[in-house]
Amino acid sequence: MTIYDVIFYLFAAVTVVSAFFTVTIRNIVQSAFFLMLTLFGAAGLYVLLGSDFVAIVQLVVYIGGIVIILLFGVMLTNKITSVDIKTGTMQLLPASIGVGLFAGFLIAVVTNTKWIQIDNPIPSTTLASLGNTLMNEYVIAFELLGIILLIALVGAASLARK
Amino acid sequence: MITIGLTHYLIISSILFSLGLFGIITRKNAIMVLMGVELILNAANINFIAFGKYNNYNHGQLYALFVIVLAAAEAAIALAIVLNIYKNFSTVNVDEIDTLKD
Numbered sequence: 001m002t003i004y005d006v007i008f009y010l011f012a013a014v015t016v017v018s019a020f021f022t023v024t025i026r027n028i029v030q031s032a033f034f035l036m037l038t039l040f041g042a043a044g045l046y047v048l049l050g051s052d053f054v055a056i057v058q059l060v061v062y063i064g065g066i067v068i069i070l071l072f073g074v075m076l077t078n079k080i081t082s083v084d085i086k087t088g089t090m091q092l093l094p095a096s097i098g099v100g101l102f103a104g105f106l107i108a109v110v111t112n113t114k115w116i117q118i119d120n121p122i123p124s125t126t127l128a129s130l131g132n133t134l135m136n137e138y139v140i141a142f143e144l145l146g147i148i149l150l151i152a153l154v155g156a157a158s159l160a161r162k
Numbered sequence: 163m164i165t166i167g168l169t170h171y172l173i174i175s176s177i178l179f180s181l182g183l184f185g186i187i188t189r190k191n192a193i194m195v196l197m198g199v200e201l202i203l204n205a206a207n208i209n210f211i212a213f214g215k216y217n218n219y220n221h222g223q224l225y226a227l228f229v230i231v232l233a234a235a236e237a238a239i240a241l242a243i244v245l246n247i248y249k250n251f252s253t254v255n256v257d258e259i260d261t262l263k264d
Contacts, residue, residue, distance in 0.1 A: 002165075004166060005165070005166055008166045008170065012170070012174050015174060015178065016174065016177050016178070016181075019177070019178055019181045019182070019201055020181055022181070022185065022197060022201065023181050023182070023184050023185030023188070023189070023194075023197075023198060023201070028191060028193060028194060031194060031197065032197065035197050035200065035201070038178075038201065038204070039200075039204065042178075042204045042207070042208060045171065045174065045208055046207075046208075046211055046226075049171065049211045049212055049214075049215045050215055051211050051214075051215070051220075051222075051223045051226070053223070053227075054207070054211060054223050054226045054227060054230075057227060057230055058207075058230065061230050061231075061233075061234055062200070062204075062230065062233070065234055065237075066200060066233060066234060066237045069237050069238065069241055070193055070196060070197060070200075070237065070241070072241070073193045073196075073241045073244055073245070074193055076245060076248070077193070077244060077245065077248040077254045078254075088190040088191075088255065088257075089188045089189060089190065090188060090190060090257060091187065091188060092188055095184055095187040095188045096184070098187075099180050099181075099183050099184040099187065100180075102180055102183065103176060103177060103179075103180035106176040106179065106180065107173055107176050107177075110169060110172040110173055110176055111169055111173070115168050115169070115172075115216075116217070117167070117168050117216040117217060118216060118217060118218055121215055121216055121217075121218050122218060124218075124220065126220065126223065129220055130220065130223060130224060130227075133220070133221060133224055134224060137221075138221075138224060141228065145228060145231050145232075148231070148232070148235055149231065149234070149235055151235075152234075152235035152236075152238050152239050153238070155239055155242070156238040156239050156241070156242040157242075159239070159242035159243060159245075159246060160241075160242040160245050160246070162246065
């Protein structure tokens with residue numbers, strides 16, 4: 001068992017266990033913090049997959065931005081001072097059965113498919129090639145994403161202002 | 163001991179996707195539903211990056227970045243909508259907001 005395997009299982013355990021708590025714990029704030037831990041574990045997996053830049057973006061945008069926005073949402077829509085920041089659940093049993101079956105199906109498909117893959121992928125430098133690809137082949141998508149972010153900014157501001 | 167390969171990452175992302183789906187189905191609070199969506203987006207990201215790595219094709223990372231940007235935009239818009247719902251209904255539980263229901 002190499003050190004890579006140990007780190008992989010560590011991050012995988014962090015991701016899966018905290019994702020489980022994210023969707024099962026009743027307190028919304030604790031759930032948001034477990035979501036933060038899940039995203040952190042996923043960032044670790046990205047690093048193991050050799051994509052350091054995406055991992056950093058994940059840390060900055062997800063953990064620094066989206067989780068904080070979600071916490072703001074919790075703060076603005078719940079009574080923090082009373083004990084009313086719990087969330088109810090519904091249809092727990094049918095959802096567990098259905099999602100369990102679905103997860104089993106997905107894992108069976110994933111493990112039984114012969115994926116086309118290279119056994120020993122060469123680790124490559126990420127940032128330079130990413131930048132080149134972004135500015136050459138994906139430049140239209142890049143510009144569109146900028147417009148989408150601007151529209152989302154204006155839309156969110158005007159929606160929340162009313 | 164088998165070495166860590168593509169399948170391991172795909173299994174992790176399958177589990178993450180299923181847990182996110184479970185959260186979306188069972189949670190009443192709209193913000194918790196959003197957290198489920200974030201889990202599903204992360205599962206997709208892990209898939210993109212894993213397939214990219216094991217095929218020596220780094221466009222997967224680029225798609226993961228696009229997904230992250232869209233997730234940020236989605237979270238901002240969704241939170242604004244949730245705030246408006248709270249203003250109008252004084253609740254964010256998705257099962258109580260049934261004005262359109264017959």
